Amino acid sequence: MSEIKDRPYHHGNLRRALIDTAMDMLAADQNWAFTLREVARRTGVSHAAPYKHFRDREMLLRELARIGFIRLGESLTEAMSAGLPSMRAQFVAAAQACIGFACQNPGLYRLMFSADADKTIDPHLHDAAMSTFGILLGLLERGQRDGSFRSVAVSALAAACWAQVHGLAMLAINNQLLEEKVGSAPVPAALDVLLDGMCRND
Amino acid sequence: MSEIKDRPYHHGNLRRALIDTAMDMLAADQNWAFTLREVARRTGVSHAAPYKHFRDREMLLRELARIGFIRLGESLTEAMSAGLPSMRAQFVAAAQACIGFACQNPGLYRLMFSADADKTIDPHLHDAAMSTFGILLGLLERGQRDGSFRSVAVSALAAACWAQVHGLAMLAINNQLLEEKVGSAPVPAALDVLLDGMCRND
DNA sequence: TGCATAAGTTTCTCCTGTAAACATGGAGGG
DNA sequence: CCCTCCATGTTTACAGGAGAAACTTATGCA
Numbered sequence: 001m002s003e004i005k006d007r008p009y010h011h012g013n014l015r016r017a018l019i020d021t022a023m024d025m026l027a028a029d030q031n032w033a034f035t036l037r038e039v040a041r042r043t044g045v046s047h048a049a050p051y052k053h054f055r056d057r058e059m060l061l062r063e064l065a066r067i068g069f070i071r072l073g074e075s076l077t078e079a080m081s082a083g084l085p086s087m088r089a090q091f092v093a094a095a096q097a098c099i100g101f102a103c104q105n106p107g108l109y110r111l112m113f114s115a116d117a118d119k120t121i122d123p124h125l126h127d128a129a130m131s132t133f134g135i136l137l138g139l140l141e142r143g144q145r146d147g148s149f150r151s152v153a154v155s156a157l158a159a160a161c162w163a164q165v166h167g168l169a170m171l172a173i174n175n176q177l178l179e180e181k182v183g184s185a186p187v188p189a190a191l192d193v194l195l196d197g198m199c200r201n202d
Numbered sequence: 203m204s205e206i207k208d209r210p211y212h213h214g215n216l217r218r219a220l221i222d223t224a225m226d227m228l229a230a231d232q233n234w235a236f237t238l239r240e241v242a243r244r245t246g247v248s249h250a251a252p253y254k255h256f257r258d259r260e261m262l263l264r265e266l267a268r269i270g271f272i273r274l275g276e277s278l279t280e281a282m283s284a285g286l287p288s289m290r291a292q293f294v295a296a297a298q299a300c301i302g303f304a305c306q307n308p309g310l311y312r313l314m315f316s317a318d319a320d321k322t323i324d325p326h327l328h329d330a331a332m333s334t335f336g337i338l339l340g341l342l343e344r345g346q347r348d349g350s351f352r353s354v355a356v357s358a359l360a361a362a363c364w365a366q367v368h369g370l371a372m373l374a375i376n377n378q379l380l381e382e383k384v385g386s387a388p389v390p391a392a393l394d395v396l397l398d399g400m401c402r403n404d
Numbered sequence: 405t406g407c408a409t410a411a412g413t414t415t416c417t418c419c420t421g422t423a424a425a426c427a428t429g430g431a432g433g434g
Numbered sequence: 435c436c437c438t439c440c441a442t443g444t445t446t447a448c449a450g451g452a453g454a455a456a457c458t459t460a461t462g463c464a
Contacts, residue, residue, distance in 0.1 A: 032317060057422090157395060160391070163373055164362065170369070170372060183360075193358055216412085237451060247413090249451085408462095409461090410460095412458080416453100425446080426446090428443075430442105
């Protein structure tokens with residue numbers, strides 16, 4: 001009855017279909033030339049149909065970004081709950097999960113941090129982003145409580161980590177971590193430097 | 203004779219005029235909705251004129267990015283040559299100069315690190331970017347020689363610094379350094395954490 | 405003097421975003 | 435059980451952008 005049958009109803013639940021198609025396109029095209037019309041075309045509906053579900057193109061983009069933050073959060077949570085012994089190892093795992101996520105979904109990741117995904121417009125998007133950021137904060141707080149991380153203001157740690165990881169992700173995506181300049185394994189190397197500043201090393 | 207008189211010649215040296223107009227637009231519009239046609243319009247020529255000087259829209263964008271890297275390099279050099287006593291202070295100055303540059307020219311900075319400015323296509327752009335990156339490398343090497351910075355592989359330091367500074371710049375531009383999450387002065391706080399890992403602290 | 409050519413302009417095609425008018429079919433009231 | 439309304443589609447229309455091609459000028463040079 002309520003089974004998925006491709007286009008059950010009037011046309012099906014287009015909203016979901018459009019999001020899925022767009023997500024697929026983001027994954028496939030690293031060129032990132034997003035077009036509402038092509039999303040509609042690939043979904044098999046007229047080019048005006050999407051406007052019944054999204055006020056404009058950017059509203060769809062924001063929804064994609066929101067889902068991206070949720071997925072990123074899941075990746076982070078999963079990486080951190082792998083039962084790694086030290087906080088430091090957990091942090092490295094989370095950072096690498098984030099950068100891995102970015103490299104596997106460059107279009108989506110770029111979108112999530114682009115001006116198109118304006119967090120001041122869409123509270124849901126804002127919440128999703130903050131929730132994901134909160135995962136990082138949680139890790140840092142736990143690390144401070146158990147003495148792994150230094151007891152400076154957690155906001156300083158957070159800014160440093162957030163910037164570092166996001167910076168590495170962006171540079172990795174844009175192929176700007178050239179081996180000639182930055183070594184063969186820049187991500188762990190950079191994280192080590194940061195962690196040396198974060199961890200208690202007495 | 204060869205004085206600038208707005209439109210001296212056939213029409214003047216359009217190339218330069220287009221670049222200047224585009225640069226002004228980048229500085230004014232934070233919205234970053236770049237159109238070749240509007241650049242042409244604002245420069246007072248037909249919409250097809252730019253194609254006599256730039257193969258396509260992206261070629262102009264790449265030239266803008268190239269100039270941006272040169273300017274950023276100048277900012278960095280200036281910040282570093284302010285006669286600051288310690289390497290650490292010099293690094294902070296350079297980092298803040300970079301982030302300040304980004305905040306004052308968000309459109310340009312975003313362009314410089316966007317997919318539109320594809321460094322694999324344009325060797326001149328690639329060289330400009332590498333040259334600017336080289337300024338950072340130079341600072342790190344000097345700091346290692348005089349014992350300020352730890353003697354790990356300089357490429358690890360470079361990756362960490364590059365990512366950190368670029369990450370902070372991008373987050374700052376995108377208004378994602380929210381005080382509630384990241385404190386009131388996230389930039390120096392984050393740099394301090396990083397520097398604690400970079401510097402010899404024995 | 406006169407022509408080849410760089411540099412601009414017009415015109416054209418194809419694409420996009422978005423609005424408005426129109427169509428349709430399923431759900432709910434009589 | 436039918437009829438009507440509305441959500442969800444489609445068609446059509448319009449403004450703008452990228453870029454190609456054909457046309458026009460004025461300059462530098464033979």
